[in-house]
Amino acid sequence: MLIRRCAVLLLEPREETQFHLEQLLRGGDGLVRTLRCMALAPHLEAPIELDQEASAWLATLSPNVWIRLEPGSHQEELALPLVQAGLLVSKDDDDSDLARRDTRLRTVYWHPLAAVMHAFSRWDGVDAVRNMQESETETAEQMRQTLGEPPPEAKVMSLKGASTVLPEVDGNAFDALLSRRVTCRNFDPMRPVPLNMFAQMLQRTFGSRTRFKVGEDLVFLKKNVPSGGGLHPIEAYLVVQNVEGLDPGLYHYRGDTHELERLPSDVAIDRDFVMELVGQQHWFADAHVLVVLAPRFERTFWKYRQHAKSYRVVAMEAGHLSQTLYLAATDAGLGAFITAAINEKHAERALKLDTIAEGVLAVCGFGWRAGSMTTTELDPAGVIWHPAPA
Template sequence: TAGEGVLTVRSPRSPAAVELSPAACGLLGALASWTTPAELANDGGQGRAQVLRFLAAAGVLATGPEDDDLRQAQWHPRDLWLHAHSRGPRCTGRYGGTYAFTPRFGPVPADPPPFAGERIELPRPDLELLAKTDPSLTDTLERRRSLREHDPDAPITLTQLGELLYRTMRRRAVFTSPDGQELTDRPYPSGGSVHELEVYPLIVSCQGAEPGLWHYDTAGHALELVSPPAPAVRALVERARSAAQLTGDPQVVLTVTARFGRVMWKYETIGYSLVLKHVGVLYQTLYLAGTAMDLAVCALGGGDAADFALASGLDYLTEGSVGELIVGSRR
């Protein structure tokens, strides 16, 4: 990394940070391929060998090819970097709830700006009745499966989609913390109650709703049209279809996004790892509610945030997709 005129070299395997002077930066080119201290000394004198020993002591050098060592080879550098820095305070000078941006920026509000498209008010399910008629938690956990195939003759209904979103994503309360940030309460947990996640149902086939990309208003329990069917929206359907290895289109793709500033205004270094934790608990909440409702739910392992930005018109760095699930009626 470079900053304030200094080039810093770090490794996810070590808490050390090595600052290089301009004269030493040329050594990095020689380290782009495997070499030895002797070869470096012959090429640039003993000074280079001393710098190499210093880098090795700091833990920023790989000491040999790692392809024959699963313990080393299984880690992509980016994965290991995220793991080390989100799970090791010793790797960074600032960690956790540091409020790094409070001197320059105010907190991001709890609610995103509304979309100007068509709005559908969703029916609210009777939770007291559901508490009496739902299967038990144990039964739901045991029956939970990733179901990819949907019933084309009886697609999911708008009432079912609304119930699923109400039981998993709705905003139950909003309050202001002592630090001035608007916090919310939803059915699933969120670090610091920031609840940065949003859900965008991409409807392909749903009784009672037109196809297109919609946004779920967690406060008003309604759908807002983001985009009607368009090539960019279709690309999201195709990607979900491919990820799920389907022969036909899924009925609904739930794209989960994060309003990153909600988390990163408060949390430093661990912000993105917190987002991924929240995606995981939301996945399980959707799985359990969907299983109790006898719906087919299947979480997907990956998506394309650039495709979603194009389809939604949202800024990639402000709010981006971080997860996808497909939902529909069970065969």
């Protein structure tokens, strides 16, 4: 039997704590702590618990060099459940689904720590609102009471005589636009977004202004946001709910050609789908358009191979895109939002993404703002929701 270890593996000694009344009555602190060894392999969907012998043996195996195990040996006996779990790859079964996912991970050039972090920070079936309610952190007042004193809102260096008070500069139209940039949590589901406005939003945020070709197959797109290496890996998948002339459903925006592609889907794109997508955050569920920001990691990792910064520049690009979306929406008189409290696996299944080479980072969206504020929005200056006269 020829085997090798999977491409990326992190062994995590994980301590779990439970309250036991008996332990408290015997004079202890009532807490029973259990130490478990968990194997985190990003080509797998969940961590796998290992015993001490298996974890110690795995740590000695190469992810690249095949080794032969003698038939009937203790090591072969130890290897069989690890092959079945996907932590080892057998040369005799290297066409299995788990083995193919391991091979795919090798060809995408993930940095190992980034691959583990991305794979195991994805949600599925999480209710973010209920979590806040149960942890008593739903409102600012609750957060202060539950979490205690927060770090200060700004860092003060306390360097006497070393600071310079800068002049206040008169604002212009751009400053006025920035002041109106407020995260929208109240959308008007009765008023559709015009098709031209929808098209302008996509063109400004995700569209390409020009293209530059090098050789036969290397093409760089010039967009309105910066991108690591100029590679622009993030795709925009749209959940269209209320746009004039478009049927509700799932779409993909082609930024290079300014085209909208309707995705074939057997998933019902209804309120339940949207609520699950945004982690039950009902204040975003009525947005006219929701945009799933889904990077093709292999595009960036093609240049930055197993690079410690490669995942970071992709995440930064999602921030650039969301801010551009906010400003484009504000300029058009629309509201916008972005959230990372999402069920990524729900989106991956609906979009049929290759979860080794592609993924979901965040969901943003836009639409007409409602006429009244039902859910609180952070607008302390009253630029959007004008305070009532005293």
